[in-house]
Amino acid sequence: MYDNVLVATDGSSGTTETLEHAVSIARDNDATLHGLYVVDKRRYRAAEKDVQDDVRQSLEEEGEVALDDVTVRGEEAGLDVTTRLAEGIPDTVIGEYVESAGIDLVVMGTHGRTGAERVANLGSTTDRVLESSTVPVLVVHIE
Template sequence: MYDAILVPTDGSEGVDRTLDHAIEMARNHGATVHALYVVDRRFELAADEDREELIAQLTDRGEDAVAAVAERAGEAGLDVVTDVREGVPYKTILGYADEAGIDVIAMGTHGRTGRDRLAHLGSVTDRVVENATVPVFVVNIGDAD
């Protein structure tokens, strides 16, 4: 049923909780884990002289983030594909899912409630859930960070 599972990562500790579930799903289905980090296009707001350095720093952070996912999934004996892309996070995640033939997206969300939840409407996870053409498995990572 699931041959390819996408785990978008931001490199935070909360991704570990999501990855626990994604690894279990991948084991159960013999699936490949895809780790994706999106360098958010907000870097375009940086001053021209700072932009290249900022992009390089964010790309390095992304490489570390997908490597951490790959290491955990590899230790579990799973096949892994990693990618770091620039773009609008939710659009890039959805585009990658379509391109790579992803069967399910596993991602975390912070455990926001009340006023804090309202302040974060439009989060990446919310937008992926609203627009995905494949199932999205959402793990409440609460205050893991």
């Protein structure tokens, strides 16, 4: 059913559960596991000019660690694994990756933001991917 499963990660501690779901589904379907981390350019561009490069470098390092985790867990499960560190607006980059890599399923986490916290964050990347995705999206609720 699925040949290419994408786990979109933000490197947070809660993504472990999301990754477990993605690995399980990819293993059950003998699929390739794709890991994607997007350096959100809005985060470092919002910083003061003199620290933008440091913020960007920190985000890239966080992404490399997150993608290493995808690689290790996927390979331990006997999967073929492909990872990519990209830069841009996360939901846009995820959509582009889905199309270019032939992704059949996207697995993402949500941190369960509600009310004022959700408004303050202007929605979530997961919400925007759900609204625009051309393939199924599995959302793993993270406490």
